[in-house]
Amino acid sequence: MGGINDIKKEQNKVGSHKNIWHGVGRQRIEIPRSVLKSRIQNNALLRQMYICGLGYYPRATHHYTYRKKGLPENFLFYCVDGHGFYTIGDKRYEVGPGQCFILPQNVEHAYGSSENDPWTIYWLHFGGSLLPNFNALPVIQKHFKPNPVRSSNEMISLFSKIYKTLELGYSIDNLLFANMCLSHYITLFIYNQKHFVASPSEKIDCIDSAILFMQEHINENITLNELSHRYNYSPSRFSSLFKQRTGYAPIDYFIQMKMQKASQHLGITDKSVKDIALSMGFDDPYYFSKRFTKVMGMSPTKYRSVTRD
Structure with a gap:
């Protein structure tokens, strides 16, 4: 009761x-x-x-x-x-x-x-x-x-x-x-x-779309003008929107994505640093090493030795 x-x-x-x-x-x-x-x-x-x-x-x-x-x-x-x-x-x-x-x-x-x-x-x-x-x-x-x-x-x-x-x-x-x-x-x-996994028909905003575009073209070189034109913005406006969302300028973000991919190659393959640099769209291995060191905090050679110890 x-x-x-x-x-x-x-x-x-x-x-x-x-x-x-x-x-x-x-x-x-x-x-x-x-x-x-x-x-x-x-x-x-x-x-x-x-x-x-x-x-x-x-x-x-x-x-x-x-x-x-x-x-x-x-x-x-x-x-x-x-x-x-x-x-x-x-x-x-x-x-x-x-x-x-x-x-x-x-x-x-x-x-x-x-x-x-x-x-x-x-x-x-x-x-x-x-x-x-x-x-x-x-x-x-x-x-x-x-x-x-x-x-x-x-x-x-x-x-x-x-x-x-x-x-x-x-x-x-x-x-x-x-x-x-x-x-x-x-x-x-x-x-x-x-x-959720986005369906092919699902519309995503330009920043997310730009990041997916970078990932799909990780082995190539992309310019700010190319990105901004793709999404119908001026370079300065697109850069401002991208930085507001991610905290980084578009090309700096793209370089970070490249270095993340390069670090995976260094850790699980025996490819030379030169070959990895070329596969990431860098013709100059020295410049690649310089950018890698700035992003990852150590040289490609040091990174490979540390991750394989």
Whole structure:
């Protein structure tokens, strides 16, 4: 009888109370502040990025939360069904199935489900000393707006592993496992496309396309003018876009890819340095060695001897 009464109480309490949603099927874990302070924030391995709480809200009727000053942590939301909305400052966004978004720390926000078609969401609340650096990344700022994600069993499976581990208590092993899973869980959303093999018909942006083009032509020489013309940009604009995404100028990035490939040849073949240089598009072995040393931190000959010891 107790179980039935509990369900009836929960049904009568459906909705948000003190920024916590109550409803049938709710799953929710919040790490106690005492645990965060004593076992995580004092741990050099964990304090940089750590889970504060996570949950699953199915058909979250009357779900609504507003925080004037936001929170000192981030929220990652993944909507799998239904619809909802959120605001960051004075900007409002609509959210539907197969979309995710991040609410950044210390920013006024609100979020809630649609009255007519309440959302089903997975959410994860995470903090850490590196959060300001994390939120400064362009790929993270892109996710302050709703982003479509391709569904993967791994997303739900990893969420479940984290949740079930934390249900077993806050031993150091459980905390380490859950928080070591955190970075991978986040990449499933912010680098969603990298977890799938792109189909031939799938459109990818010009920077990713340019990197694939470099890989396919790793044995050749490519100029900045050739790349920029290929994607209908001026050389300066293309270079700026490429550097914004990767942190490197296009040709410097291409040289690094060449040296990575060359290091593989040095490690697993008996080809001469001259032959490897030629295969990477370098007519001058001396110049190749100079570039290899700058990228890899040692000469090709030294690299070969080290990797074969």
